Amino acid sequence: MAKQRFKFTFAEELIKEPIIWQLGRDFDLVTNIRRADVTEDRGWVVLELEGEMEEIERGVKWVVERGVRVDPVAGDIVEG
Amino acid sequence: MSFAKSLMCRECGRVYPLDPMHVCEFCFGPLEVFYDYAAMRRTLTRERIERGPPSMWRYADLLPAEADAAVDIGTGHTPLLRAAHLGRLLGLERLYIKNDCQNPTWSFKDRVVSLAATKAREFEFDTLACASTGNLANSVAAHAARAGMDAFVFIPADLEQGKIVGSAVYGPTLVAVDGSYDEVNRLCSELADKYPWAFVNINIRPYYAEGSKTLAYEVCEQLGWRAPDHCIVPLASGSLYTKIYKGLKELAWLGLVDWRGTRMSGAQAAGCSPIVEAWERQSFNIKPQKPNTIAKSLAIGNPADGYYALKVMSQSGGQGVAVSDDEVVEGIKLLAETEGIFAETAGGVVVAGLKRLIERGHVDARELVVAFITGAGLKTQEAVAPRLKPALDVQPNIASFENAFSERAGALPATRK
Numbered sequence: 001m002a003k004q005r006f007k008f009t010f011a012e013e014l015i016k017e018p019i020i021w022q023l024g025r026d027f028d029l030v031t032n033i034r035r036a037d038v039t040e041d042r043g044w045v046v047l048e049l050e051g052e053m054e055e056i057e058r059g060v061k062w063v064v065e066r067g068v069r070v071d072p073v074a075g076d077i078v079e080g
Numbered sequence: 081m082s083f084a085k086s087l088m089c090r091e092c093g094r095v096y097p098l099d100p101m102h103v104c105e106f107c108f109g110p111l112e113v114f115y116d117y118a119a120m121r122r123t124l125t126r127e128r129i130e131r132g133p134p135s136m137w138r139y140a141d142l143l144p145a146e147a148d149a150a151v152d153i154g155t156g157h158t159p160l161l162r163a164a165h166l167g168r169l170l171g172l173e174r175l176y177i178k179n180d181c182q183n184p185t186w187s188f189k190d191r192v193v194s195l196a197a198t199k200a201r202e203f204e205f206d207t208l209a210c211a212s213t214g215n216l217a218n219s220v221a222a223h224a225a226r227a228g229m230d231a232f233v234f235i236p237a238d239l240e241q242g243k244i245v246g247s248a249v250y251g252p253t254l255v256a257v258d259g260s261y262d263e264v265n266r267l268c269s270e271l272a273d274k275y276p277w278a279f280v281n282i283n284i285r286p287y288y289a290e291g292s293k294t295l296a297y298e299v300c301e302q303l304g305w306r307a308p309d310h311c312i313v314p315l316a317s318g319s320l321y322t323k324i325y326k327g328l329k330e331l332a333w334l335g336l337v338d339w340r341g342t343r344m345s346g347a348q349a350a351g352c353s354p355i356v357e358a359w360e361r362q363s364f365n366i367k368p369q370k371p372n373t374i375a376k377s378l379a380i381g382n383p384a385d386g387y388y389a390l391k392v393m394s395q396s397g398g399q400g401v402a403v404s405d406d407e408v409v410e411g412i413k414l415l416a417e418t419e420g421i422f423a424e425t426a427g428g429v430v431v432a433g434l435k436r437l438i439e440r441g442h443v444d445a446r447e448l449v450v451a452f453i454t455g456a457g458l459k460t461q462e463a464v465a466p467r468l469k470p471a472l473d474v475q476p477n478i479a480s481f482e483n484a485f486s487e488r489a490g491a492l493p494a495t496r497k
Binding site: 004005007009034035037039042044046048069070071072073074075076077078079080 | 091102103106107108109110189210211212213214215216234236261262264265266268269270272273279281282285316317365367368376377378379380381382383384385386426
């Protein structure tokens with residue numbers, strides 16, 4: 001089993017969508033939220049996903065396809 | 081000697097030993113180095129610093145590493161120049177340029193990487209790594225060579241040839257990744273988890289970031305142990321900006337300078353300005369952006385320290401400013417033509433941003449202002465090249481020169497008496 005940490009950033013139109021609940025229901029993944037901040041116009045959630053590596057990849061791909069921005073928990077790593 | 085005591089979570093305050101880690105195990109918040117300031121205060125004096133080497137390592141007491149183990153290729157102690165011409169043009173009485181183009185790989189990144197490489201060796205890593213499109217890659221490759229370490233440098237596959245040379249020459253394993261910016265980001269995060277490498281801005285980021293504080297220390301020492309009234313700093317991840325402020329506060333806590341309530345202003349290119357965009361909305365919530373600017377060294381769409389940068393901006397009474405790519409080019413030319421310093425695009429952002437802040441009345445003409453120029457222009461020549469052409473095209477004889485010159489200027493230049 002693998003564990004990976006992410007920051008999901010939700011645009012305004014996605015705030016009301018239960019995406020993290022769906023991620024845990026439709027994929028064989030444990031979602032573990034550690035920090036979050038949601039306001040009326042955007043939200044972010046820092047969480048850990050636990051499961052097989054391929055399942056994490058599949059789950060993250062699905063989240064990205066829903067329009068959520070997915071970043072490593074440390075933010076952007078590629079620097080100028 | 082180092083007075084570093086522990087790592088501390090910037091979010092929940094949990095304390096960790098000084099290990100190669102960067103995220104709080106509890107809340108996944110970023111970790112920061114914490115020092116024993118009381119002991120530091122008993123030991124550190126201006127004279128002790130002044131006796132140190134002419135490099136960033138004269139401030140080793142304020143860093144989380146020992147100077148005698150430093151991986152150093154001569155970083156720091158860069159010029160602080162009184163910019164009288166540019167100041168006059170902008171209407172400032174006391175403008176200074178901190179010219180960090182003069183580091184070994186021509187950018188301020190040598191400060192953070194020198195410290196990161198030193199810590200990596202102390203932690204017994206044998207490989208230094210990073211993901212970068214320019215300055216960081218150059219610096220990691222150079223410091224790994226100096227330290228006798230292996231280096232992995234990950235770059236986007238479509239990076240211009242000119243930018244590859246400045247890293248490849250030092251002999252790292254250069255890995256061109258065929259993927260989007262986000263995919264490169266993700267890959268590197270996974271690699272950092274999997275391989276026992278010192279990824280400078282991931283697993284040893286708390287130490288790496290501290291290197292930027294030396295810019296604040298140097299500026300204060302070069303001003304005769306005085307803090308500036310106003311700093312203008314380029315914003316990418318926000319780390320440099322917040323660490324300069326931390327450095328100023330530390331010197332004041334230690335009694336080495338008087339606290340002057342330095343105002344911290346930050347500049348971004350409009351094509352990637354998530355921090356300034358949040359500042360203008362009067363919000364601490366960063367909305368990630370897709371970068372689209374010539375200022376590639378600042379093009380971080382989801383800045384790790386963006387929130388902390390906004391806090392510094394707010395606490396210090398500074399401002400955030402974003403400028404267009406055209407203004408960036410004008411800023412580069414203005415600095416070069418008035419002060420003889422050829423900066424990369426980040427420097428153009430700073431000069432153009434300062435100009436804009438002055439126009440908006442955010443800078444007092446009598447303030448002592450320091451503009452931080454963080455990288456050299458030869459790295460980003462393509463930004464200005466299309467606008468720079470020879471003024472005259474002539475044949476190799478005097479008549480041709482004089483014809484062309486008088487046609488352009490309306491008269492000939494003065495001849496010898």
